[in-house]
Amino acid sequence: MKPDNFPKNIQPHLIPEPKGELYYQCLGCSGQFSMEKLLYVCPRCGQVLLIENKNFDDLKNLSGSTWQQIFDYRRMLNIPALKGIYRFHEFIGPTLPLDDILYLGEGHTPMVAANAPLQEKAGVAFYYKNDGQNPSASFKDRGMASALSYINHLINKDLVSDVIAVCASTGDTSAAAALYAAYLQPHIKSAVLLPHKKVTPQQLSQPLGSGARVFEIPGVFDDCMKIVEKLSEEYPVALLNSKNAWRILGQESYSYEIAQDFDYDMKNKVVVVPIGNAGNISAVMNGFMKFHAVGIIDELPKIIGVQSKHADPVYRYYLEPEADKRVFTPVTVQPSVAQAAMIGNPVSMPRVMQLVEKYNAAAGEKRVFVTQVTEQEIMDWGLEANRNGHIACTQGGECLAGLARAVEQGIVHQDETAIVDATAHAMKFSGFQDLYYTRSIPEEYGITSKPELINAPRLVLPRDPEKVPAQGAPLSDDEFKTFAGDIAQRIASELNL
Numbered sequence: 154m155k156p157d158n159f160p161k162n163i164q165p166h167l168i169p170e171p172k173g174e175l176y177y178q179c180l181g182c183s184g185q186f187s188m189e190k191l192l193y194v195c196p197r198c199g200q201v202l203l204i205e206n207k208n209f210d211d212l213k214n215l216s217g218s219t220w221q222q223i224f225d226y227r228r229m230l231n232i233p234a235l236k237g238i239y240r241f242h243e244f245i246g247p248t249l250p251l252d253d254i255l256y257l258g259e260g261h262t263p264m265v266a267a268n269a270p271l272q273e274k275a276g277v278a279f280y281y282k283n284d285g286q287n288p289s290a291s292f293k294d295r296g297m298a299s300a301l302s303y304i305n306h307l308i309n310k311d312l313v314s315d316v317i318a319v320c321a322s323t324g325d326t327s328a329a330a331a332l333y334a335a336y337l338q339p340h341i342k343s344a345v346l347l348p349h350k351k352v353t354p355q356q357l358s359q360p361l362g363s364g365a366r367v368f369e370i371p372g373v374f375d376d377c378m379k380i381v382e383k384l385s386e387e388y389p390v391a392l393l394n395s396k397n398a399w400r401i402l403g404q405e406s407y408s409y410e411i412a413q414d415f416d417y418d419m420k421n422k423v424v425v426v427p428i429g430n431a432g433n434i435s436a437v438m439n440g441f442m443k444f445h446a447v448g449i450i451d452e453l454p455k456i457i458g459v460q461s462k463h464a465d466p467v468y469r470y471y472l473e474p475e476a477d478k479r480v481f482t483p484v485t486v487q488p489s490v491a492q493a494a495m496i497g498n499p500v501s502m503p504r505v506m507q508l509v510e511k512y513n514a515a516a517g518e519k520r521v522f523v524t525q526v527t528e529q530e531i532m533d534w535g536l537e538a539n540r541n542g543h544i545a546c547t548q549g550g551e552c553l554a555g556l557a558r559a560v561e562q563g564i565v566h567q568d569e570t571a572i573v574d575a576t577a578h579a580m581k582f583s584g585f586q587d588l589y590y591t592r593s594i595p596e597e598y599g600i601t602s603k604p605e606l607i608n609a610p611r612l613v614l615p616r617d618p619e620k621v622p623a624q625g626a627p628l629s630d631d632e633f634k635t636f637a638g639d640i641a642q643r644i645a646s647e648l649n650l
């Protein structure tokens with residue numbers, strides 16, 4: 154729809170102009186730093202940062218319901234920069250001109266209601282939000298669209314040139330970083346560091362296909378992350394992990410979309426996300442808090458973070474009920490099918506610690522929880538989900554397992570509705586499904602394949618196995634009739650037709 158056709162009171166707000174003043178806020182020493190330089194950690198104390206808007210309170214000059222209308226009407230616009238995460242421009246990157254925004258189709262991912270049998274199994278009504286339907290098939294594209302739009306803005310202003318963007322990854326971040334960087338070539342080149350043999354073949358193929366330099370490193374993600382941190386401290390590179398606070402801004406769009414899809418009614422809603430490097434849960438909390446502060450939503454939803462027993466530092470941290478006695482201790486990870494979240498020392502942990510306190514305070518009660526699930530549960534719930542019409546990755550399985558655990562523990566109740574994060578597309582992790590079906594998951598995962606969840610292709614041959622069509626050697630008409638009749642009969646009998 155053309156802007157002129159929108160209601161008169163909305164027209165002035167439909168197409169945002171760059172506004173506000175962003176700055177880096179240190180979570181350690183509370184220092185504030187201007188946006189002139191790309192910062193990843195506080196130059197004074199080395200702690201992680203968040204990006205704040207000096208003029209955030211100006212957003213309250215419009216009522217919550219006017220903002221709702223602005224976002225709802227923006228859905229009807231045909232302006233690429235406003236189609237994805239920047240539909241929420243004022244909350245994500247208010248200083249960015251629309252011309253600098255990179256839109257590769259990220260965001261606006263569907264929420265798909267679970268069918269009755271799956272809801273019954275989980276014990277509560279829920280939706281999957283399919284972030285695997287992003288361009289590089291994971292939620293990381295939200296953060297990359299934000300980080301790379303900002304870099305693009307700096308390039309367009311001649312403030313940076315010839316950027317080498319680097320990240321460490323368990324497979325999704327690297328795919329997203331390489332994709333968005335490839336779009337901005339020749340100004341940006343990307344290099345990704347992956348733990349050797351710990352990303353799936355599909356994930357490995359993604360940065361290779363986008364033309365990134367791919368480095369495989371012995372060890373796990375946490376080791377790669379340390380190397381990337383060193384690179385960003387000592388060399389002129391742009392760090393694209395979620396340590397970069399622009400990533401967090403973009404990933405806040407996940408919360409805004411959920412709010413919009415429920416017509417901004419967050420009462421009795423529960424948002425379930427896996428925790429790996431913890432950028433996602435930080436963004437989700439921050440996003441909801443911003444909408445709440447401006448009156449776009451009246452209530453903050455419950456948030457459940459989920460971790461595998463094989464990579465559970467955040468869960469362990471919150472096992473201690475008394476806040477002042479909690480001590481964060483990184484863990485050594487064990488193999489996990491939720492490989493994207495196989496992280497023992499999340500870089501966003503300091504953000505999580507502060508935002509959980511703020512979130513609970515804003516909600517007036519404890520509303521953030523962390524649950525722990527087994528590898529068996531992750532795999533079984535993921536397969537169940539996909540057998541019921543979803544495209545959940547193993548992290549999606551982890552989230553659903555976490556929801557079921559939260560119901561069991563009385564954290565989630567019957568009158569609530571959950572939104573479960575399928576962070577990536579199932580196809581990225583189909584290797585784990587193959588291993589499950591062939592009962593060959595290595596022992597250290599601690600997973601036993603359940604016969605009722607196993608599936609396998611069946612080769613159907615005709616009575617005369619010599620008389621089959623082959624490339625360059627077709628059957629005669631009569632032979633083919635016999636072949637097709639034979640095969641159809643065998644399939645019909647298998648299917649009890």
Ligand SMILES: N[C@@H](CCOP(=O)(O)O)C(=O)O
Pocket residue numbers: 293321322323324325326327374393394395396429430431432433493494
């Ligand atoms: N699961 C991530 C790990 C890196 O996390 P990020 O928050 O720094 O992007 C991945 O897919 O690489």
